Amino acid sequence: MMKLSLILALLSVSGGSGLRVTSVSGQDVTLTCKYDIKTNTARPVCWGRGDIPSSGCNNQLIASDGSQVTFGGGASSRYRFLGRLQDGDVSLTVLNVSETDAGRYGCRVDIYGWFNDEAHHIDLSVERAPQTTRSTAAVSGGSGLRVTSVSGQDVTLTCKYDIKTNTARPVCWGRGDIPSSGCNNQLIASDGSQVTFGGGASSRYRFLGRLQDGDVSLTVLNVSETDAGRYGCRVDIYGWFNDETHHIDLSVERAPQTTRSTAAGMDGSRTFLLVLLCAGFGVLAALTVVFIVANRPRRKNSDPQVYSQVWFRGGSPGEESHLRGGEGGGGEFRSTVLYSYRV
Structure with a gap:
């Protein structure tokens, strides 16, 4: 039993493949985790800090039974499921991320059957944000942020303004530097309540924050390497030269292959290895018994x-x-x- 437990520990996902995400303090960052809900139906899921254990999640932050959401004891309300749970999107969004949020996060999806759980861990790095600036006529040379994501994830590029002071304002997002007015290659925009998309822009560009709170962050769903580059956000503030502008440089890395675990999503080859090892222990035990019986001392009868x-x-x-x-x-x-x- 001790040997079998050791084998299970060695095959756990603590050393499995993972993703790396870099964000900037003050932004919202999305750590992607999805599963095939059509095949598996709605399943329980949890997110925690640290490596993924053999069951559940370490230091649980947030969880769902497939429809309802619960929070771990003492976990911050900054942890949110902003994706569509009904589509199997159980990505974790951390609002207003800070440098203390850096570290490893683990996602577990409880799939029916032995060794079928899907498990992912993501290493989050958080950099200190530079001071943002207002523009005069353009911010092409202004300060900017840098975000690194991995292909296949959803990435959030943060842009917020003080809606209490300015009331709801028009906003736009585009590709490239921010011009003297509007946005280049406009992707998505809002007049403060309604959302419109740029001509030919992908539906992968979303406002998932609360517009009514001044959160006009751009989320790019299922990001790919072709999405890398500069993005610009403009908030139209009353008065001359008062627009708030931000540009963000997005880098997208190729994702490594994800794996299943033993008690946390083991893949087929590991399952076969475990079965083979168990069979080997069975044969070894049988041979041991035969050897002991064959070499048992015999008593001579001299009658x-x-x-x-x-x-x-x-x-x-x-x-x-x-x-x-x-x-x-x-x-x-x-x-x-x-x-x-x-x-």
């Missing part, structure tokens, strides 16, 4: 056992009589007893 008794006539041992009192001439009969010792 002689009569094997046969043969009668001879007239002192001539070579002349065998069929019966002790059988036919033939006179003479003396002798008997010879042959002994065998049972070992």
Whole structure:
């Protein structure tokens, strides 16, 4: 049993493949975790800090049974499920991320059957944000932020303004530097309540924050390497030269292959290895029993056992009589007893 437990520990996902995400303090960052809800139906999921254990999540932050959301004891309300749970999107969004949020996060999706859980861990790095600036006529040379994500994830590029002071304001997002007015290659925009998309812009660009709170951050769903580059956000503030502008440089890295775990999502090859090891232990145990039985000490029995008794006539041992009192001439009969010792 100890050997089997050790094998399970060695095959756990604590050393499995993971993703790396870099964000900037003050932004919202999304750590992606999705599963095939059409195949598996709605399943329980949890997010925690640190490596993924053999069951559940370490230092649980947030969880869902497939429809309802619960928070770990003492976990901050900054942890949110902003994706569509009904589509299997259980990505974790950390609002207003700070440098203390850096570290490893683990996502576990409880899939039916042994060793079928899907598990992912993501290493989050958080950099200190530079001071943002207002523009005069353009911010092409202004300060900017840098975000690194991994292909296949959802990434959030943060842009917020003080809606209490300015009331709801028009905003736009585009690709490239921010021009003197509007946004280059506009992707998405809002007048403060309604959302519009730029001509030909992908539906992967979303406002998932609360517009009514001044959160006009751009989320790019299922990001790919072609999404890398500069993005610009402009908030139209009353008055001359008062627009709030931000540009963010997005880097997208190729994602490593994700894996299943033992008690946390083991893949087919690891399952086969575990079965093979169990079968090997069974054969070894059987051979051990056979060896012990075959080499068990034997007790010798020195009591002689009569094997046969043969009668001879007239002192001539070579002349065998069929019966002790059988036919033939006179003479003396002798008997010879042959002994065998049972070992």
